[in-house]
Amino acid sequence: MIYEGKQKIWSDYQKEIPDDHYFYVRSCIRQTFFPASEWxxxxxxxxxxxxxxxxxxxxxxxxxxxxxxxAIPQETVMTIIARQFALMHKYGYENYVCSCITSFGLYCETLESWREFPDLQNKIAENLKKATGLDFAKPKFLVHASDLMYKYKNLIAAQAKFKLVDKNTGKPLRVVEHIGCHYSKMFPSKGVGGAEYPYVLAGMIEAWGGEVVDYPERRHCCGFGFRQYFVQSNRGYSLANTHKKFESMEPYKPDMIITNCPGCPYFMDRWQYVIAETQGKTYGQNGHGIPVFTYEEVAGLVLGYNPWDLGLQTHQVGPEPVLDKMGIHYDPAKKYLGKNGKNIGKPDFVECIK
Amino acid sequence: MGKLYERLMKDYRIKEGLNACINCGTCTAICPAAEFYKYDPRQIVDTVQSQDDAEIEKLLKSDTIWYCGECMSCVTRCPRKNAPGLVVMALRSLSIDMGYFMESEKGRQQYVVSKDLCGNILNYGYCVYPRTFKYATHQEAGKVWKWEEEHMDDVYERLNANLDGEGPGAVRKIPQKDLDEIKKIFDITGGTDRVNAVKAAAEKRAKELGLTEEEYFNKIYTECNGAHLNH
Structure with missing residues (x-):
């Protein structure tokens, strides 16, 4: 592709992200598996x-x-969403930031449906009033939390204590970025960089000193698949998709993976463990997996947060190779301690993957 | 034009997701489910736009419509701006409304997701909630999750969460008034009707098989006949 053409595509997918004053909503999966990321x-x-x-x-x-x-009809989910938006309005906000990618995609779909079908919007507003007494409202700006972190990437870089750079070689860390499918595959214009060249995570990686790794299955789904994970007999679907991604990225030798979707880091972390346990295969160096991070965790590491405050001890694939390369000091003895140093045991030793 | 097709056309997801499909198969080429299962979204969209009720009924009673992972990768690639993933969602809703979902192994699994996810929403205000996500049924969550489950209050406190606590924060206790509003939303928008319909169908089938509710749940949670995969 000629450079000017790429620039034009990129300019089509710029998104206005207000600098401040947001109503924040959490993610069911992020707060369950990565509560410290939301913190x-x-x-x-x-x-x-x-x-x-x-x-x-x-x-x-x-x-x-x-x-x-x-499990629930469209009218039900749209009315729950209307309630979220109504709370934003009630508390005096018009900018809405959500932690979840599934939510973000669904908000985009819902707002588009309401725009296209005013009768549907009226019905949902009536439902909302009847069920909650709240007044219908829509956000002026809708962003995902990773959009905001992208917006602030240079402010974070200015306060950085560590960079995504191997302190031993001086070379940038090689970082795979994985974008949640519902971030921009449905509504490319709503995501930074669109669906083809999403830049929301790549921008953070570059601003913080890393090098983005391109590989064939970069845009492939992690394999969550909703019912394909929640029902045990369907989980092979989820595993097979993650496996496909790791086989594809392996030859490019990434140091780490960064994700913006709540579920993706869970699946890409845990299915590495399952692949190691069942196939004896690991994708990192010397029996390690490839550590998978949320973008909040990476921002925290760059800013010098204690890795255990960020919840990195709750990953099944150990983050230590990345911490060592970045030159981050950490105390292994404190990894699994509770608040105020309380002894709360530690996970059973896993032999198949470090 | 048949009655099933007419009902599908009333679904906003069909209105948004189905223009004239040219049958190019791009959706199938990009589809993660098509690689794993015997699944072809191109064929599904073609069947719907054929307006042939007999064929649509077969589809609604089949495993096929339950193979999609709703990643919506198809939406990005379709040259006609169709959304096969949305078409599948409309088909699944109609299959449940008609009771046809009970005719297929994958369709019957709706009881699992309905019970688990709607139970979490109505009881806790979340689709996923740490105390109901069990290591015993999610061993892939790893030894680290087993540890988290065994020391849940301490681990979540360490991670600055507010597990079951008052006020804002991760996995906080959502006030009863707010849960009551969510329940009312379910009641007036068809959410409760869907939960009850899926439950009634599951209980009827369990009784026919001579199984308790728990035994039936475990059966559909783990059952896999092996014919689904795209070997």
């Missing part, structure tokens, strides 16, 4: 960057996982 996001934006990011205890799931597992 880090709020700590970084509020306390390091002095942004106004508001959260209320009254918001709930958007219902997206149940909807995409076909």
């Amino acid at each position: 880090a996001f709020l700590d970084i934006t509020r306390n390091k960057l002095n942004k106004n990011i508001f959260e209320t205890e009254h918001h709930t799931t958007c219902g997206g996982i149940a909807y995409h597992s076909d």
